[in-house]
Amino acid sequence: MTTSQTEPPTYDALLIVSFGGPEGPDDVMPFLRDVTAGRGVPEERLAEVAQHYYHFGGISPINAQNRALLAAVRADFAATGVNLAVYWANRHWQPWLADVVAQMRDDGIERALAFLTSAYAGFSSCRQYLDAIEAARRRVGPRAPRIDRLRQYFNHPGFIEPFRDATQSALATLPPEVRAGAPIVYVAHSIPEAMNAASGPAGGMYARQVAEAARLVHEALDGSHPSRLAYCSRSGSPSVPWLEPEIGQVLTELAEDGAPAVVVVPIGFVSDHMEVRYDLDTEAAELAARLGVRFARAATPGTDPRFVAMIRELALERLGRAAPRALGPTSPAHDVCPDNCCRFARSHPA
Ligand SMILES: CC1=C(CCC(=O)O)c2cc3nc(cc4[nH]c(cc5[nH]c(cc1n2)c(C)c5CCC(=O)O)c(CCC(=O)O)c4C)C(CCC(=O)O)=C3C
Numbered sequence: 001m002t003t004s005q006t007e008p009p010t011y012d013a014l015l016i017v018s019f020g021g022p023e024g025p026d027d028v029m030p031f032l033r034d035v036t037a038g039r040g041v042p043e044e045r046l047a048e049v050a051q052h053y054y055h056f057g058g059i060s061p062i063n064a065q066n067r068a069l070l071a072a073v074r075a076d077f078a079a080t081g082v083n084l085a086v087y088w089a090n091r092h093w094q095p096w097l098a099d100v101v102a103q104m105r106d107d108g109i110e111r112a113l114a115f116l117t118s119a120y121a122g123f124s125s126c127r128q129y130l131d132a133i134e135a136a137r138r139r140v141g142p143r144a145p146r147i148d149r150l151r152q153y154f155n156h157p158g159f160i161e162p163f164r165d166a167t168q169s170a171l172a173t174l175p176p177e178v179r180a181g182a183p184i185v186y187v188a189h190s191i192p193e194a195m196n197a198a199s200g201p202a203g204g205m206y207a208r209q210v211a212e213a214a215r216l217v218h219e220a221l222d223g224s225h226p227s228r229l230a231y232c233s234r235s236g237s238p239s240v241p242w243l244e245p246e247i248g249q250v251l252t253e254l255a256e257d258g259a260p261a262v263v264v265v266p267i268g269f270v271s272d273h274m275e276v277r278y279d280l281d282t283e284a285a286e287l288a289a290r291l292g293v294r295f296a297r298a299a300t301p302g303t304d305p306r307f308v309a310m311i312r313e314l315a316l317e318r319l320g321r322a323a324p325r326a327l328g329p330t331s332p333a334h335d336v337c338p339d340n341c342c343r344f345a346r347s348h349p350a
């Protein structure tokens with residue numbers, strides 16, 4: 001490793017950047033139109049997803065989760081003497097990125113770190129956030145703060161350890177006679193195969209990072225549990241291939257193999273998004289019930305103190321005040337994405 005002559009840059013803020021979600025029935029369609037603008041998601045799929053939100057009164061859990069995370073990070077920074085103002089903005093709903101970046105400028109923020117509420121490489125999970133941040137900065141104009149993204153954290157102990165404990169806790173909720181040997185199904189958001197092929201500098205990085213996170217969680221278990229990887233929340237045209245197998249297919253196969261119970265671990269999500277509450281807790285749980293398979297779902301990191309401390313550690317790394325940590329054989333992910341990283345055709349609007 002070469003020692004740099006230059007001091008690490010100074011930062012005056014941390015910006016939590018998330019997806020956003022509706023907070024009432026009237027928000028649902030405008031939110032869905034924003035998410036799918038120019039993406040070719042069929043109208044029937046939009047209507048179907050709208051129903052998932054209406055099922056919960058039109059309220060996504062994601063904004064409340066992020067308010068809680070914002071409060072937890074502020075408290076953690078105050079308690080540990082980290083002198084960074086903490087903000088929160090969304091890519092697809094209020095508080096909009098452009099509004100928050102303008103507020104940061106008005107508050108005198110010149111340079112900020114960004115924490116993305118997605119642990120993985122990929123167009124949807126990384127590049128689209130970077131593009132949205134830059135678009136917001138352009139709208140705010142020349143005095144907009146510079147914003148540098150914190151690295152992907154799929155293999156950080158602060159992400160993996162809460163999932164390990166949550167998987168053990170979910171197992172413990174199963175009756176003892178079905179617990180030993182219960183398959184563990186790790187689930188992430190599906191993406192088009194072409195998007196996965198374009199993820200990371202060398203391609204295929206989203207699926208590789210998801211598989212590695214699942215492996216890191218799984219190696220902490222007692223060895224009696226078969227492990228499966230599955231994907232949820234596919235959308236888009238049926239003729240376009242997406243990452244598989246789908247969670248429903250895996251549950252069906254496990255039932256055919258005689259599994260009496262499963263533990264589903266939403267490794268692709270940092271908190272209980274609608275995909276977790278609907279696609280897993282509602283849809284997948286109902287399928288498991290029909291198949292006669294007991295179903296337990298592991299908690300997401302949410303505001304687990306280790307996850308909150310990870311955000312602090314990732315920031316301190318970039319301030320040159322902490323060494324990067326990562327579990328397993330994969331190194332800590334790069335700080336700055338190469339320009340070709342995670343580009344997907346649709347990231348270049350005409
Ligand atoms: C990889 C990934 C993550 C994880 C990384 C991250 O967190 O960013 C993620 C998160 C989320 N996705 C979310 C919601 C939606 N995603 C959609 C559509 C899509 N997601 C995709 C991928 C991902 N999505 C893709 C390839 C599409 C197809 C259209 C397109 O190429 O853009 C649609 C349109 C309808 C539909 O097709 O389902 C909705 C409503 C919410 C909010 C949930 C809530 O309200 O709690 C969250 C956190």
Ligand SMILES: [Fe+2]
Binds near residue numbers: 189
């Ligand atoms: Fe999504």
